[in-house]
Amino acid sequence: MSALSIALFDVVADLEAAEYRVRSGLRTTRVAFRDLCVEPHFGAAVALHRSLSALVEGADVVDETGPVTGVDWDTGRLTRQRGDAPLALDLARWALPLLSDVLEEGKAVYEFVSDHVELSTVGLVPSYQDEGFLLIEDGDRLRALRYRVSPLTGPSGSYRALRTSALDVALDPRAVASEWKAALAQAVPELPMPATFRLAADVDLPVDETLVPLAKRKLLGLVGGWGEA
Template identity: 30%
Template sequence: MNTLPINWLTEGLIDFEYKKYLLLAYLQAAKEEFGHQRLYPVFSDLIMHYRNLLQVKEHKKLVYESFPQRISRADFEKLELVYEKIVEDDETMQQIEEIVQYAAPLFGEAVESGKELYDFVERHIEISPVGITPIYHDEGYLFLEAFPSKETQVYVYRITVFENTYEKYRGINTRHLQTVRRGLALTHENLKVQLLRERQELPNPATFAVVSKIPVPLENSLLPIAKRSLVKYVANLAA
């Protein structure tokens, strides 16, 4: 997909028409991804760019937490220094402000489209516990079933808590273990028992099944949304 650099606003030629060309090409590519129901990674990328634009628009500064993990603190400080020099240049800053004014509502519309797709997929998945759920829910197995596939994807998951300047939030890591073909004899409960026999590192794992009722891409939509939905589901169990 046509991507937009993290520092697209200040990188290269700072000209309204040029930046408009880059932006529209990027947003068209994002729209095509959503049209194929491929939500990630473009949705998180859009949110990052939109948040950064709003910070620039409101405060005329960049905020490190608005950027994804792929940018280091050292790289951000270099980018921040470049931006501070631009702010001091009235003519260049006027160009930046015009670009921001033009881009912000377009990013807002694109993010809203992503939210609608996210909500649509989330409404069409079902989460249910498999067997008896232990008190500790932050580590265990995730059974993921796409539609209309006859296979179950088995993952180990671990939920961790992070904090940034704005809030405390939960993240989830998953590791794919295996793919099994579903059948009358291989229920979710039987699969959990089989895993307990084969793997000793999780003697009493929380196990959840996430089943999709609509066809969506596994890696780009179903798995990321299933992971986030599981985090919310587990948080409610612990509440």
């Protein structure tokens, strides 16, 4: 679970105490990044930065206009009055530069781990790749995930989403690819000749926090038409 969320800015009665909570969340996120843990911390930091930026930009527009208080007959314009900003907005304005610094650290970590992993195909890959298996090194075994890529439509348009589910199958990293595929076909008989991909890392990285989300992103880039692998 990420230490950063918009809930930190929801109700602010004591600005100093709220700043302490935000600093604590930023510190926890920095520690995670230094341990090469990418998610959910990086995604949460990006989402929070986007939300706070939109909040502050919207508040700035309101501050610039404010409620109508009368008419300036000399200029023919409405006169408006600026209001006092709530503490949550003061907290958001204070936090944004600090959050930007943490995001830069997260981006550097993401780029580092991306440079040290490789997604490769396992055996022959069929033309149909919207469904198959993803293998990820996890100590002395290969973790097997079944994946499915589906088209979705959202407010920003159409896109493709990748969903995975864990498979209870033991795969030896030292075995040959044909043995992996035979075990996978036995576990999921409705996919007798599936597309199969493997993510390997040349440095020690956390599996759930880094390797799995990175593998999903790279796989979606490869089979989802992004051209990234």
